[in-house]
Amino acid sequence: MREIRVKMPSSNVRCALIPLFLLAPSPAFPQGMQGTVKVDSLAVYNRMSTESDVVKTLASGTVIRILLTVTGDEGNWCSIATQDGASRIGYVLCSGLDSPKHIPAVAAQGGSLPQILIGSSYTPVGTSKRPTHGNEEEGLAGQTLEPLPGYSWSSYPKTLVIAIRRGCPYCDASLPFYKRLGEQEQSNMLRAHVLVVMPNDVSSGSGFLRKDDVEVQGIFGQELNALKVLGTPTVLLLDSNGRIEREWIGQLTPGEEEEVMNAAKE
Numbered sequence: 001m002r003e004i005r006v007k008m009p010s011s012n013v014r015c016a017l018i019p020l021f022l023l024a025p026s027p028a029f030p031q032g033m034q035g036t037v038k039v040d041s042l043a044v045y046n047r048m049s050t051e052s053d054v055v056k057t058l059a060s061g062t063v064i065r066i067l068l069t070v071t072g073d074e075g076n077w078c079s080i081a082t083q084d085g086a087s088r089i090g091y092v093l094c095s096g097l098d099s100p101k102h103i104p105a106v107a108a109q110g111g112s113l114p115q116i117l118i119g120s121s122y123t124p125v126g127t128s129k130r131p132t133h134g135n136e137e138e139g140l141a142g143q144t145l146e147p148l149p150g151y152s153w154s155s156y157p158k159t160l161v162i163a164i165r166r167g168c169p170y171c172d173a174s175l176p177f178y179k180r181l182g183e184q185e186q187s188n189m190l191r192a193h194v195l196v197v198m199p200n201d202v203s204s205g206s207g208f209l210r211k212d213d214v215e216v217q218g219i220f221g222q223e224l225n226a227l228k229v230l231g232t233p234t235v236l237l238l239d240s241n242g243r244i245e246r247e248w249i250g251q252l253t254p255g256e257e258e259e260v261m262n263a264a265k266e
Helices: 169-186 202-210 254-265
Strands: 002-005 034-037 041-045 054-059 063-072 075-081 088-093 158-163 192-197 217-220 234-239 244-249
Touching (some): 054 088, 158 254, 169 202, 169 254, 192 254, 244 254
Antiparallel strands (some): 075 088
16 A cells, blocks of 8 residues: 555555446436325435334425435335435335336345446445445544554644545546645645545556546555445545544535535635
């Protein structure tokens, strides 16, 4: 494991790639689309299990936004947000929703289907042990990460960690935003230090960043489960003790990108 700047030549860094995800058909609901509760009362769980805590109950006719779908032992689960997509709510059984279309689903751990790419938000990494696709209350916020090899959280007041990997289309689409972050740090507009972490080796990872002129510090050959992330891309804001203050999962909207920018300046 070695810490470098992406424009610096480097070699002999060990690669720890996350397995590629395979496509498989399975009925589910379209990511990014609206759904309507069709049952009298629909329980929202904090995990993809009816044995987990119920965080909310939705009445018939409630319109929500479907973030992603997952196929597990209990059937198809939908991760949902408010109708405008501004706030994640939790997980519901998709059978309780009306939706006009079908898309492939992702198999949950222990399910029979392989994991696949979902819609246009994020790619599951399959290595995280965390059961929630969270917002700040249900996700990683408040947890403390161990230092990464060659990098100390205490080196900066805050660190903005970007967990991505080559082969993730949403990471690719997010590169212009990461370029902006790098430019703002170089202009001393950010209080947080920007750090990209990738499971790909130096040659592959740095090449991926260079193609969009992303100039930030990078750590390569690092398994993303060390960051406890659920999917790529994921952005984490950590304090100098390695405590996670904020978390953003998936390809971000322009509003969410500004939210990251503002948080990195505080």
